[in-house]
Amino acid sequence: MAARGGVGVEADVAALRAQFAAGRTRGAEWRAAQLRGLLRMAAEAEAEVCRALHADLAKPYTESYVHEIALVKSSCRFALKNLKKWMKPQKVSASLMTFPSTAMVTAEPLGVVLVISAWNYPFSIAAGNAVVLKPSEVAPATSSLLAELLPQYVDSTCIKVVEGGVAETTALLEQKWDKIFYTGNGKIGRIVMASAAKHLTPVVLELGGKCPVVVDSNVDLHVTAKRIAAGKWGCNNGQACISPDFIITTKSFAPKLLEALGKVLEKFYGDEPLRSSDLSRIVNSNHFNRLKKLMDDENVSDKIVFGGQRDEHQLKIAPTIFMDVPLDSGIMKEEIFGPLLPIITVDKIHESFALINSMTKPLAAYLFTKDSKLQEQYEAGISAGGMLVNDTVVHLTNQYLPFGGVGESGIGAYHGSFSFEAFSHKKAVLVRGFAGEAAARYPPYSTAKLKILRGVLKGNLGSMIQAILGFPRGK
Amino acid sequence: MAPAMVGTVEEKPKPLPLAIGIGGMVSGLREVYESGRTKELEWRQSQLKGLIRLLTDKEEEIFAVLHEDLGKNRGETFRDELGILVKSIKYTLQNLKKWMAPEKAESPLVAFPATAMVVPEPLGVVLIFSCWNLPLGLALEPLSGAIAAGNAVVLKPSELAPSTAAFLAANIPKYLDSRAVKVVLGGPIVGEELMEHRWDKVLFTGSERIGRIIMTKAAKTLSPVALELGSKCPCIVDWLDSKRDRQIAVNRIIGAKWSTCAGQACIAIDHIICEERFAPILIELLKSTLKRFMSKPGGMARILNEKHFERLSGYLDDNNVAASVVHGGDIDPKTLKIEPTILLNPPVDSDVMTEEIFGPILPIITVKKTEDCITYLKSKPKPLAIYAFTNNERLKRRIVEETSSGSVTFNDAVVQYALESIPFGGVGHSGFGQYHGKYSFELFSNKKAVFKRSFLIEFMFRYPPWDDSKIGTLRYVFSYNYILLFFNLLGLRR
Numbered sequence: 001m002a003a004r005g006g007v008g009v010e011a012d013v014a015a016l017r018a019q020f021a022a023g024r025t026r027g028a029e030w031r032a033a034q035l036r037g038l039l040r041m042a043a044e045a046e047a048e049v050c051r052a053l054h055a056d057l058a059k060p061y062t063e064s065y066v067h068e069i070a071l072v073k074s075s076c077r078f079a080l081k082n083l084k085k086w087m088k089p090q091k092v093s094a095s096l097m098t099f100p101s102t103a104m105v106t107a108e109p110l111g112v113v114l115v116i117s118a119w120n121y122p123f124s125i126a127a128g129n130a131v132v133l134k135p136s137e138v139a140p141a142t143s144s145l146l147a148e149l150l151p152q153y154v155d156s157t158c159i160k161v162v163e164g165g166v167a168e169t170t171a172l173l174e175q176k177w178d179k180i181f182y183t184g185n186g187k188i189g190r191i192v193m194a195s196a197a198k199h200l201t202p203v204v205l206e207l208g209g210k211c212p213v214v215v216d217s218n219v220d221l222h223v224t225a226k227r228i229a230a231g232k233w234g235c236n237n238g239q240a241c242i243s244p245d246f247i248i249t250t251k252s253f254a255p256k257l258l259e260a261l262g263k264v265l266e267k268f269y270g271d272e273p274l275r276s277s278d279l280s281r282i283v284n285s286n287h288f289n290r291l292k293k294l295m296d297d298e299n300v301s302d303k304i305v306f307g308g309q310r311d312e313h314q315l316k317i318a319p320t321i322f323m324d325v326p327l328d329s330g331i332m333k334e335e336i337f338g339p340l341l342p343i344i345t346v347d348k349i350h351e352s353f354a355l356i357n358s359m360t361k362p363l364a365a366y367l368f369t370k371d372s373k374l375q376e377q378y379e380a381g382i383s384a385g386g387m388l389v390n391d392t393v394v395h396l397t398n399q400y401l402p403f404g405g406v407g408e409s410g411i412g413a414y415h416g417s418f419s420f421e422a423f424s425h426k427k428a429v430l431v432r433g434f435a436g437e438a439a440a441r442y443p444p445y446s447t448a449k450l451k452i453l454r455g456v457l458k459g460n461l462g463s464m465i466q467a468i469l470g471f472p473r474g475k
Numbered sequence: 476m477a478p479a480m481v482g483t484v485e486e487k488p489k490p491l492p493l494a495i496g497i498g499g500m501v502s503g504l505r506e507v508y509e510s511g512r513t514k515e516l517e518w519r520q521s522q523l524k525g526l527i528r529l530l531t532d533k534e535e536e537i538f539a540v541l542h543e544d545l546g547k548n549r550g551e552t553f554r555d556e557l558g559i560l561v562k563s564i565k566y567t568l569q570n571l572k573k574w575m576a577p578e579k580a581e582s583p584l585v586a587f588p589a590t591a592m593v594v595p596e597p598l599g600v601v602l603i604f605s606c607w608n609l610p611l612g613l614a615l616e617p618l619s620g621a622i623a624a625g626n627a628v629v630l631k632p633s634e635l636a637p638s639t640a641a642f643l644a645a646n647i648p649k650y651l652d653s654r655a656v657k658v659v660l661g662g663p664i665v666g667e668e669l670m671e672h673r674w675d676k677v678l679f680t681g682s683e684r685i686g687r688i689i690m691t692k693a694a695k696t697l698s699p700v701a702l703e704l705g706s707k708c709p710c711i712v713d714w715l716d717s718k719r720d721r722q723i724a725v726n727r728i729i730g731a732k733w734s735t736c737a738g739q740a741c742i743a744i745d746h747i748i749c750e751e752r753f754a755p756i757l758i759e760l761l762k763s764t765l766k767r768f769m770s771k772p773g774g775m776a777r778i779l780n781e782k783h784f785e786r787l788s789g790y791l792d793d794n795n796v797a798a799s800v801v802h803g804g805d806i807d808p809k810t811l812k813i814e815p816t817i818l819l820n821p822p823v824d825s826d827v828m829t830e831e832i833f834g835p836i837l838p839i840i841t842v843k844k845t846e847d848c849i850t851y852l853k854s855k856p857k858p859l860a861i862y863a864f865t866n867n868e869r870l871k872r873r874i875v876e877e878t879s880s881g882s883v884t885f886n887d888a889v890v891q892y893a894l895e896s897i898p899f900g901g902v903g904h905s906g907f908g909q910y911h912g913k914y915s916f917e918l919f920s921n922k923k924a925v926f927k928r929s930f931l932i933e934f935m936f937r938y939p940p941w942d943d944s945k946i947g948t949l950r951y952v953f954s955y956n957y958i959l960l961f962f963n964l965l966g967l968r969r
Contacts (some may be wrong), residue, residue: 031856062941092896103897190694197690202907220930230938266941278939386924400580401591401924406870411699428882434720444771445550457558
């Protein structure tokens, strides 16, 4: 069912355009039917999806359920619940200037959209678009499962899966789309945006960054350690855009934090973590080698204070913690995207701000503290896509919060109603009647007319009345 | 920190000093932004008030430069640029505090206790390119939005309206904080050099061709862009029974074509579509009303420059197009004036019907029935605005539901630009990104999600090692099935 190659892609897009032009995707019934189909798919194919994710990533069943299945299901339910409300035009106040008139803003679908590697595709459908999904080729079993399953549950004349690697993605990017959603890294993000520029296609880019975790000493230590560990190693073993990347804490608190993390890790994964079925593996040998290189850097390898075990054959790396690696080492310059966790220590916790601000803006910034003043300062002083206090990652599950990056971590936001908006065009509609004609608007211009126009634009009621009554007369 | 760069308008390539000058300016602005200066409410308010003072103190000079650049008369300048700007900036000042306030968001019960908020913050250092046809409005409207959102700003006005550009370069530093708001003069070379840098947002108003170049360059630095581009804005005129309605429609059509920078505006009416039987009535009424409106000289702005004059008169050179002239057609290369010209059914593949006209030539295309226009509209690229003069509710509904455009206005044209409550911007080939009113503030902001949890209430089922019972509990959590979750947590299961 999945198309491959350039010619196939062009024909696919043309077919989708025809369906969209025919109005097939616009009605609420069609959109709701697709969302219900996706819900059914998530429920019925749960076991298969989890098996595929296990094949691709050795992802524990629960993680798959929580991150993939449950997220898709709750997105679909949220969209279904709110669909009618989102589709309804919003009346807005018109101005006395254009009296009498009514104004509204109505959301309309953009057309045919391309979604690369993102799990938020249910919203593109909720917004009434025709969609091409290009799942990540880095997880091949999951990609082919999606290609096989999706047509069985949704209208495959309007929703298609295209599989493949660089060649197929390039072919897709050459087509004209009404919007492109891309999740991935900054290098490809730039290529996506440059291709989109040829057709003036707007883009949403969800990219990466180094998500910092600032840990104050005024915290519940055990809960903090658990939440950091769950966010780091409980999410694809650190291979997620919002995984905590590194920790900043005070010199005095670091040993306590390290001890707490160690205890928690042992509880989660046992004393032989490479053998735990609850730990995902590294997705492929490219990334395994990249991470190995970061760990083996001569300025970094002697800073390992926990873990460090790895198994090349299984592509597994155990949770590994480093203490005070040099700030210019590879592990501190690029997004880690793996189970390595550097702890950087500072004298006073406020010094963490300058360090974070010296890096590019992250997708998420985390802070653990009970001190509300520190929370306020963090919120005002750090720019990020999202900020989470006293927990990690879970803000992703709140459908009411926009999720997206800023700066190098991305462009555009989505989730819940923000997704619906991201996939829609907000069309302004102004309705006037033939009453209320103002001669002052038209040439030939005169001082008298200018006077009235001034008044009208200032909101002067007297001027407006004059204008509406057709002053100055006889012109 | 480099002072505002004032380059010459006639460009000679000077790459190295230019690059250094602009590079210095950009890094200087970043420092100013990082100092937190532009984030303060008081700073933003003082800048907006400064803009209003600039517009009121310098009113006479503004009338003069706009007349120099475009031959605009005072009425048009006030109506389309000055007056609207003051109104809009006042609106922004009134609402600024409200817009800056964090918005509370719901959070699910399972996250209790937690607070969720969306906090708007400035993007940082932004760049605005404005176009020559509304040289004041298209520069200062986005500038006011960028400032309201707390950013440091670089404004690059179009070199094709040099008097206005020079006016802005001279006066912005006097009325605004010149350390955080800069005006850079110059042409394409300066524009290209500016785009070598990373911006937290770029707003470009202009042609599709340059829009593509800007976005391609922005991709290299991942600078988010908003593009306000042109299009052929169609105006459908339905059969109107009442004489009064007809006159009003014609007044408004003339206002939206010839009285708006002589048709050189992205939201000007490009062409008309009407029923065959209505065309003669419409043409007669247009002719007589034009005579009245344009009775005094200076009623219409002039064509920008020779290049555009030649482009426009070139449309009329095509024999088939010349044959379709039913009014006007006179041109004067010395004064760059083209009189209001109406065409009836020029060939659909002629340049005047395929390119954005951006001038005082108005083609009228006839159809058998007004509703036939829907098919026509759907076959064309999405315009910035669709206009329709009609009392037919069904037609209105069909236009809104079956066509796509930046906006739709019924029974008037161009006035949508003046309403702060509706978004202004294109879709498809007419661009993306919207502004005006609150939309300007949002265009230049980052909406940061902030989620705060407490250490109280810890759910063990969140953590490995995993087992089936934990998964069972999580199912309830994710479906927000609080009752079953409650029983589950108590150890009572179905």
